Amino acid sequence: MSKAFTLALSLLSTPALADWQLNMNEGVTALSREIFDLHMLIFWICVVIGVAVFGVMFYSIFKFRKSKGAVAEHWHENTTVEVFWTVVPSIILIAMAVPATATLMDMYDTSEADVDIQITGYQWKWRYQYLDEDIDFFSNLSTPREEIVNESTKNPNYLLEVDNALVIPANKKVRFLVTANDVIHSWWVPHFAVKKDAIPGFINEAWVKVEEPGVYRGQCTELCGKDHGFMPVVVEVKSEADYEQWVADQKAMKLAMADEASKDLSMDELIAKGEGVYQAACSGCHQPNGQGIPGAFPAITGSAIATGAIDAHIDIIVNGKTGTAMQAFKEQLSAVDIAAVVTYQRNALGNTVGDMVQPSAIQK
Amino acid sequence: MMIEIIDIKSSLRVKIWVQAIWSVMASFIGVQSNTNRERDFEHGRFSVFVVAGLLMTLIFLLSVYGLVQLVMMYVQ
Numbered sequence: 319m320s321k322a323f324t325l326a327l328s329l330l331s332t333p334a335l336a337d338w339q340l341n342m343n344e345g346v347t348a349l350s351r352e353i354f355d356l357h358m359l360i361f362w363i364c365v366v367i368g369v370a371v372f373g374v375m376f377y378s379i380f381k382f383r384k385s386k387g388a389v390a391e392h393w394h395e396n397t398t399v400e401v402f403w404t405v406v407p408s409i410i411l412i413a414m415a416v417p418a419t420a421t422l423m424d425m426y427d428t429s430e431a432d433v434d435i436q437i438t439g440y441q442w443k444w445r446y447q448y449l450d451e452d453i454d455f456f457s458n459l460s461t462p463r464e465e466i467v468n469e470s471t472k473n474p475n476y477l478l479e480v481d482n483a484l485v486i487p488a489n490k491k492v493r494f495l496v497t498a499n500d501v502i503h504s505w506w507v508p509h510f511a512v513k514k515d516a517i518p519g520f521i522n523e524a525w526v527k528v529e530e531p532g533v534y535r536g537q538c539t540e541l542c543g544k545d546h547g548f549m550p551v552v553v554e555v556k557s558e559a560d561y562e563q564w565v566a567d568q569k570a571m572k573l574a575m576a577d578e579a580s581k582d583l584s585m586d587e588l589i590a591k592g593e594g595v596y597q598a599a600c601s602g603c604h605q606p607n608g609q610g611i612p613g614a615f616p617a618i619t620g621s622a623i624a625t626g627a628i629d630a631h632i633d634i635i636v637n638g639k640t641g642t643a644m645q646a647f648k649e650q651l652s653a654v655d656i657a658a659v660v661t662y663q664r665n666a667l668g669n670t671v672g673d674m675v676q677p678s679a680i681q682k
Numbered sequence: 683m684m685i686e687i688i689d690i691k692s693s694l695r696v697k698i699w700v701q702a703i704w705s706v707m708a709s710f711i712g713v714q715s716n717t718n719r720e721r722d723f724e725h726g727r728f729s730v731f732v733v734a735g736l737l738m739t740l741i742f743l744l745s746v747y748g749l750v751q752l753v754m755m756y757v758q
Contacts, residue, residue, distance in 0.1 A: 400713040408711075412749065419750075420757040 343508045347528055349424055350511035356421045360414055367410070428523040431493030433486065439496075439503025439516035439538065440645070442545035442602060446484045449495075453568045456650050457482045458598050459548045463606060466548075478535040481598065483552040487561035488531045496522045500645070501543060507536035507551055515540060528555045545602050579653040579677040585661065588674055592662025595655045600663075603643060608667030615643065619668035628673055632660055632680060653680040702726065702734040710738065 344354045382388040434449040444457045460481045464470040473479075486492045496505050498516040505524075506513040514524045528534075536551035556564060583591075597606060603615040610617035618624050623631050635656055638646035647656065657677040664671040705722050708714040722731075 395715055397713060397715045401711065404711040404713055416753050416756065419753050423754075423757055 343511075345511045346509045346530060346532070346534065347511070347526055349525075349527070350509065352421050352424060353511045356417055359417060363410070363414065425524075428493045428525045430491065431525060432490040433492045434495065435484070435486070435492060436495045436497070436521075437484075437505050437516065439498035439500075439505065439542065439549075440650070441500050441543050441643070442538070442549040443650075444480075444484075444505070444538075444549060444551060445499075445650075446482075448565075451565055451568075452572075453565065455482050455568075457484065457552070459545075459550060461548075463597070463601075475535065477548065478537070478550045478552070480550060480552045483533070483554040485554045485556055485561065485564050486526070486528070487558050488528055488555050489558065491525055491527045494524045494526070496524060502540050503538050503542045503549075504540035505536070505551060506539040507534050507553055509534045510536075510553070513539060531555045531557050531560070548602070575652055575654070579680075582676050582678070583654075583657070585665070585674050588658045588661035589665055591654070592658035592660070593666065595651065595659040596662050596667075599647065599651060599655075600659065608663075608669075618663050621669075624663045624667075625669055625671050628660065628664070628675055631664070632656065632675060635660060636680070653677040656680045698725075698727065698730055699734065702730045703738065706731065706734045706738045710742065 342354060342357055344351055436445075436447040436449060438445040438447070440456070443459075445455070446457060447454045457480045459477065460479045461473075461475075461477050462470070465472045465476055494505070494512070494514065496514040496516045497520060498518045500518065502518070503516040504513060505516055507526075510526045510528070512524045512526055514522045516522070532555050534553045534555065536553070538546055538549045538551070540546075542549075600618070604610050604618050605615070608618035623634055634644060635651075636646065636648045638644050651659070654677040657675045657680055661674040663669065664673060701718075701722070705714065705718060705726075708718070
């Protein structure tokens with residue numbers, strides 16, 4: 319007895335138990351707390367009903383058991399009871415709809431937002447466009463491949479880290495316009511209590527007003543293909559001043575990128591840069607070693623395109639190939655990135671074509 | 683004598699309508715006693731049930747609409 323007690327105590331005090339949180343998050347916004355409170359209210363109503371219904375049921379089963387000589391009664395109907403158990407749940411449902419409607423109306427009130435951001439789901443990355451700021455970037459998974467294939471220890475944010483996080487200001491109402499480019503995705507950040515389907519051709523709206531700066535993580539939550547589990551969401555909430563600085567930095571970076579695109583790079587520079595671009599943008603399908611997946615994704619090594627005419631090679635990366643999984647990368651990659659990855663694919667992964675292309679030659 | 687017959691006739695008509703409305707309401711929540719069901723099938727008139735059904739549907743729609751308006755008022 320005392321052994322079992324000690325075991326139970328030690329289990330309860332194990333920190334691992336904290337990971338076994340089954341309830342939803344309270345979140346970090348006024349709205350998420352409102353949703354949490356509603357959830358708890360409905361939960362307790364369900365608990366009370368459950369205890370009452372099962373209590374009566376189990377009591378009846380026990381009290382009127384066969385071994386005590388209970389004999390089943392044969393009767394056809396009891397209209398009073400039937401009306402009671404139909405009308406009472408209806409009243410409970412209507413009563414629950416009142417606070418639920420209040421919360422839903424808050425959730426759908428996307429008016430008077432300070433910042434508007436379009437979120438587009440791609441296979442398998444997110445694109446963030448700041449509608450008032452001319453800021454537009456893609457957010458790719460940044461977990462190293464070694465961790466994914468169990469060659470190194472997984473970090474705490476394993477598969478929940480990206481190269482470019484979505485940055486939003488604290489204490490401002492931020493409106494998200496959620497859509498998709500290829501298949502249905504769903505943008506989900508549990509701490510914001512925001513989970514919105516991203517559907518091609520539709521724009522769904524959500525909003526958030528976070529009080530505290532911090533980093534909040536989420537995932538795609540609509541099965542969207544091979545790398546569905548590899549397109550996380552990371553949102554960095556900055557103080558207002560930091561956010562303004564970030565916006566200024568992004569604009570300066572854009573100018574610098576345009577400047578870089580007009581410069582010529584050496585073969586080595588292009589290949590070095592191209593390797594990073596390849597691993598981030600291409601290796602998901604064509605595989606890190608360029609061998610592809612036979613029957614699904616063609617190999618880059620020895621491919622007719624990657625070893626053939628360079629213009630056709632550039633074209634398939636810029637415009638994609640209709641009817642296949644090959645996307646158009648003109649909006650996802652800069653001219654420098656495209657020039658680098660084309661040069662890399664032609665002169666690495668087992669290919670030795672020997673030619674290269676400069677960013678200035680990429681027509682998007 | 684004549685007046686008495688008219689009275690009986692009109693009270694019978696009211697009874698038919700009240701019964702039909704009750705039966706329609708019972709059907710809305712899926713509960714009906716066997717006695718009432720047999721009575722409706724033996725003595726009820728089809729047209730009365732159709733009209734009562736349409737009427738109750740309209741009342742149901744209006745009450746849902748009213749309820750939603752009430753909740754919205756309460757919420758805002």
